Amino acid sequence: MSNSSIPVRKFDAVIVGAGGSGLRAAIQLSEGGLKTAVLSKVFPTRSHTVAAQGGVSASLGNSEEDHWHWHMYDTVKGSDWLGDQDAIEYMCRMAPEVVVELEHFGMPFDRTDEGKIYQRPFGGHMSNFGEKPVRRACAAADRTGHAMLHALYQRNVRANTQFFVEWMALDLIRDESGQVLGVIALEMETGEVVAFHAKATIFATGGAGRIYYSSTNAFINTGDGLGMAARAGIALEDMEFWQFHPTGVAGAGVLITEGVRGEGGILRNSDNERFMERYAPNAKDLASRDVVSRAMVTEINEGRGCGPNKDFVLLDITHLDPATIMKRLPGIREISIQFAGIDPIQAPIPVVPTCHYQMGGIPTNYKGQVVAADGVPVKGFYAAGEVACASVHGANRLGTNSLLDLLVFGKSSGDSVIEDLATGKVAHQDLPENFAERTLARLHRLNTQTGGSDVNETRLELQRTMQKHCGVFRFKDMLAEGVAKIVEIEKAVARTEIKDKSQVWNTARVEALELDNLIEVAKATLVSAEARKESRGAHVRDDAPDTAENPNGRDDANWHKHTLWQREGSSLSYKPVTMTPLTVETIALKTRSY
Amino acid sequence: MDERERINRLRWRCTRRAMLEMDLLLGEFLERIFPTLGPAQADAFIILADMEDLELWPLINGSRECTDSVQAEVVALLRDVRVK
Structure with a gap:
């Protein structure tokens, strides 16, 4: 097949991915009058954003005093100071605006008695620079991601966004200067390969949690945007940082909530020992996620894992009254029966630390523009959401900041496209002769x-x-x-x-x-x-390890910097963390402790 | 559309869903149970597979009632699936 046999479709902008960030970006573009194509492997409301249940954070202050600066402090601290402070300030300042916008798009947020958006507390979100928990998470029951996708999709329908559903993008098109000119994509229904020639390309393809054997991510999360970017010579940033949850069903990855340990669940090794007593004598099985996860892995690595491959531990609730399990943990019993083949009333559940979220990704600035190693934007290329690394999550993401990331950087990437096109920074360039x-x-x-x-x-x-x-x-x-x-x-x-x-x-x-x-x-x-x-x-x-010189094992003198991995030669380089916010003072390095 | 194409399209819609739980359940069902279904049950499954996860999940966990008896039969089979 020669290049000339590939059909070419021309758009102002093409967005790859129709989850929260892709849909939010598409609204900006379509409402801004741009002819916009959105490519997705699945129907938009089947994107993995649905799985986000907890909420979206914004310092609305509806239930108690709050401030974006406090939110910013929590996010910098949560990131273990690897997040870029300009991007973090931008996200936290924009949060109230994008949440209220979403409300106006029809998002059915839970309400207070006075009719305001109801807010609840969430781990790591504090008032007054880490003083005490604050109610900052806005939610639509436990269906926040689902409701968000529907609101954004409807708004796109109104704006005449053109969707290409069950299409898989295969590769970026770049010219000799490095400018991105669109993507090559495959239509599953016909097997046809088509070039989407665009002035601007936004990647919103989500994460790649399926690289792990045990992952909470749906099968769709195969890192398509990251693969395409890497093959096109774009470096990937901070890819060593992945968030894990301690208790996923071994093999399946389905989450078992912390509430099970809250109700008295005990972790056991192959010797039937309650091993958390050795690692955390006081908190035991209720120690923090990272402590529990590390203990589990240590047990497995030292040969005390369970099963034929000795590669999981057991979460035991058989000592609890069956009536309590039926009453307090009915959903967990069903999950265990369906996904582990075990009724937890009778036998313990096999569990293993499970991959949940990717903090790294395609390097961008807070405007959603993809940036090269020297910080200069790559012409015509933008990214938002889990595929992107702005970097707001740094080395660790706070709960509810993922949905916020989608909204803020979906919107800012769309705004950047409009601005770059209006100022003539990007235009339709001819496709190179052998682009496909x-x-x-x-x-x-x-x-x-x-x-x-x-x-x-x-x-x-x-x-x-x-x-x-x-x-x-x-x-x-x-x-x-x-x-x-x-x-x-x-x-x-x-x-x-x-x-x-x-x-x-x-x-x-x-x-x-x-x-x-x-x-x-x-x-x-x-x-x-x-x-x-x-x-x-x-x-x-x-x-x-944790030492007096390097608390928690963090070595700022040598490693307070972002990693950049380049596919060519699998080489690494590093770039500094942006410590200068946009309008406020730097949040100085200190030990992260809660 | 021939049978291979029909099954592959269904496989994609069963295993590229919003939630991991549903990828696992529907994928397993398609491989093991679907080939044993009669035409009416197969049609009912295709309708279920076209639902969004947060519509389908309440049917499987019993918090919502099925709309007809064939659908209820298929949901009962889905509920019995054990993911290996």
């Missing part, structure tokens, strides 16, 4: 590969490697071995073979193409994690 060559070669290789590797087996090998070598608690030798292993897996990914060669609805092909993206994310994560010789936020290393 590499994508078509990739598809051709996949269609003609014989004697190659199996997609499912290779993906599983990748996920198990990430879980074992680069999980919630990291070890020097394991990381080094993991890097060597992922390089081997990369070779298998380059040789994947699919039996089904048909054009129409070839899901095997799509899954192989998703694996092409997962491997880039996995490699970036392992290489970045192996290199960062400190503990910070969600990146915790056994060889960087």
Whole structure:
């Protein structure tokens, strides 16, 4: 197939991904009069944003005094000082505005008796610079993400945004100067490969939690935006930082809420020992997430894991009165029966620390413009949401800041596109002669590969490697071995073979193409994690322990900087953390403790 | 659309959903139970698979009633799925 045989569709802007950030960006563009295409692997309201239940944070002060500056302080502290303070100030200052806007779009927020948006407390959100918890989370019952997607989608329908549903973007189009000119995408229903030629391209493809064997992320989260960016020569930032939850069902990844331990659930190892008594004599099983996760991994690594592979521990509630379980934890009992095959009234639930959220991503500034290593925006390219690294979450994200990120940077990326187009900074450039060559070669290789590797087996090998070598608690030798292993897996990914060669609805092909993206994310994560010789936020290393010199293992003298991983040569470079906010004083480095 | 295309489209809609729980349940159901269904039950499953997760989940966990008896039969089968 030659380039000339690929149809080209021309738009002012193309957005890849129709979750919260993609839909929010699309509203800005369509209402701003731009001809906008949104590509999505699924119908927009089936995006993973639905899974966000907790709420969206904004210092509205509806229930008690609050201020964006306090929110900013909490976010900087939560990030373990790796977040960029200009972006964090911007997000926290914009929060009330974007939440009220969302309300005007029709979001059914819970209300106070006076009719204001109801707000509840959430972990890490405090008043007066860390003094006491504050009610800052705005929610629509436990369906906040779902309600948000519906409100944003309806607004897009009104604005005539053009959706391309069940399309998978394959690669970025860049010209010789590096300007981004759109994407090449595959329509699943026909198997047709099409170029979307655009003045501006926004990536809003979400996270890549499926790189881990145990992940709370839906299957859709395969890091497509990250893979495309990496292949196009864009560095990925801070990919070593992934947030984990201590208790996901082993194998399935489905979350078991902390409430189970709150009701008296006990973690046990293969010796039936209540091991948390050794790690946290006072709080025991109710110690903080990171402490519990690290203890679980230590037990597994020291051979006291359970099951044939000794790769999980047990969450035991069999000592509780069955009536209490039925009354207080009915949902958990159902989840355990369906996803672990175990009735927790009779037997303990196999659990393992489980990947939940990606803090790193495509480097952007607070305007949603993708930036090169020198800080200069890449012409025509923007990103928002979990795929992007603004960086507001730094080394660790606060709850409810993910939905806020979608709204604020979805909007700011859309505003930047409008401004850049209006000022002539970006225009439709001619497509380079061989713009689709590499994508078509990739598809051709996949269609003609014989004697190659199996997609499912290779993906599983990748996920198990990430879980074992680069999980919630990291070890020097394991990381080094993991890097060597992922390089081997990369070779298998380059040789994947699919039996089904048909054009129409070839899901095997799509899954192989998703694996092409997962491997880039996995490699970036392992290489970045192996290199960062400190503990910070969600990146915790056994060889960087808590000392007087480096509290919590954090080494600001050497490692207070962002990682940039480049696919070419799998090389690393670093850039400074932005410590200067937009209008207020720097929140100076200090030890993070709660 | 031939049978392979029809099943692949359904597979995509069963395993690329908003919530992991539903990817797992519907994916497992499609592989193991769906081939055993009669035509009416198969049609009912396709309608269920087209629902959004937060519409479907209450049917599975019993907090909402099914609209007809065939749908109820399929939901009962979905409820019995054990993800390996």
